[in-house]
Amino acid sequence: MSTTKVKGIVLKYVNMNDNDRLFTIFCPELGKVSAMSKGIRSHKHKDFAALQPFCYSEFVIDTSKGLGYINSATVIETFYDIRSGVEKMSLASYVADLVANMADEIMYDDEFFSFILNTMFMIAKSKDTEQRTVLDELLRLKAVFELKCVSVAGYMPQCDICNVCGCGGDLEYFDIYEGCAYCKDCAEGGAGYDTVKANPGVIKMILFICQSDYRSVFRFNASEENIKTVGDISEKYLINKLELVSGALEYFKNIIAL
Ligand SMILES: [Zn+2]
Structure with a gap:
């Protein structure tokens, strides 16, 4: 044996x-x-x-x-508290689904594995706080996990400067096809194939998540509106790059829409 x-x-x-x-x-x-x-x-x-x-x-x-x-x-x-709510269960299922879909194609290491465990821990412990509701916290965790996964798969967004003019000023659009950002002038001048309107805070949040190490990546605050915009961008960008079809993602989105 x-x-x-x-x-x-x-x-x-x-x-x-x-x-x-x-x-x-x-x-x-x-x-x-x-x-x-x-x-x-x-x-x-x-x-x-x-x-x-x-x-x-x-x-x-x-x-x-x-x-x-x-x-x-x-x-x-056991991450037992994941089982305390259907929203937590469905997000954990999506995280597991993403890992199962990506595992054969990515370079992973112990740190990425710890990040998966830490994400499960954060989902389990999420709750309503003064800063945000449990649902916003789950959306925040989802956005972090998606952006880190797409980065580890080789598609880290580049959004520290405008992808056309190179300015480092206020970047207000994200290109979910190219994974880059544009300033207002360049985007309104026709730059980009598939852009989403964001704001400088959203672009900075994406940059922070992508550039932070796995241990400090969860340490940021954001408004409810920015969390939703970043989550919308991270999901579209990930689906685009990884060609992901996830029943668990659809289920999670249906649950939080209720
Ligand atoms: Zn520009």
């Missing part, structure tokens, strides 16, 4: 047969792993808690039979 011990996050599963599930797990060491757990649909299964979606666990996987089989799984962090 050949077994591997790895730490990873459960992204999703599909039910197989009457009792089994096929899991998709993301591990920094191995990337995206598919592995079966026998009998796991019973709540009494010893690994049931460790194999819930979004759980960060340690797995012992038997790889001797082609398809991996999970011999055991031990919980490290």
Whole structure:
């Protein structure tokens, strides 16, 4: 028997047969792993808690039979509070969906993996505060995650100066095709293929997210209006560049529109 011990996050599963599930797990060491757990649909299964979606666990996987089989799984962090609201659940599903879609194509490292875990932690702990509502906080986390994913996939937006005239003044438009910014004069003069009206604060927020390291990227404040505009831009830009189709994204958008 050949077994591997790895730490990873459960992204999703599909039910197989009457009792089994096929899991998709993301591990920094191995990337995206598919592995079966026998009998796991019973709540009494010893690994049931460790194999819930979004759980960060340690797995012992038997790889001797082609398809991996999970011999055991031990919980490290459940991110339990994600389950406290359908908005949180649906955003976490979208994050997991994005990782599952991108995992085979991106260069990832331990820091990116920690960023995924940190995003799940932030989703779990999000709540209404004096600064913003829980929904605005989830939209803020979504925008950060999208911009970091599109950056790690090789499409980091360039928006420190106007892409046409090179001025570093007030940039008010974002090009979701090119991933760059324009000043008012250049945009209104016809620059850009597919531009979204923004404002200097929105462009600065995009710049901050893209240039910050994974640890400090969540440390910013923004108005409700700017969070929504950045989120609109990050989503369109990511879909454009990664050609993503995500049922989880549509579900999240439907939930928050209610
Ligand atoms: Zn310009």
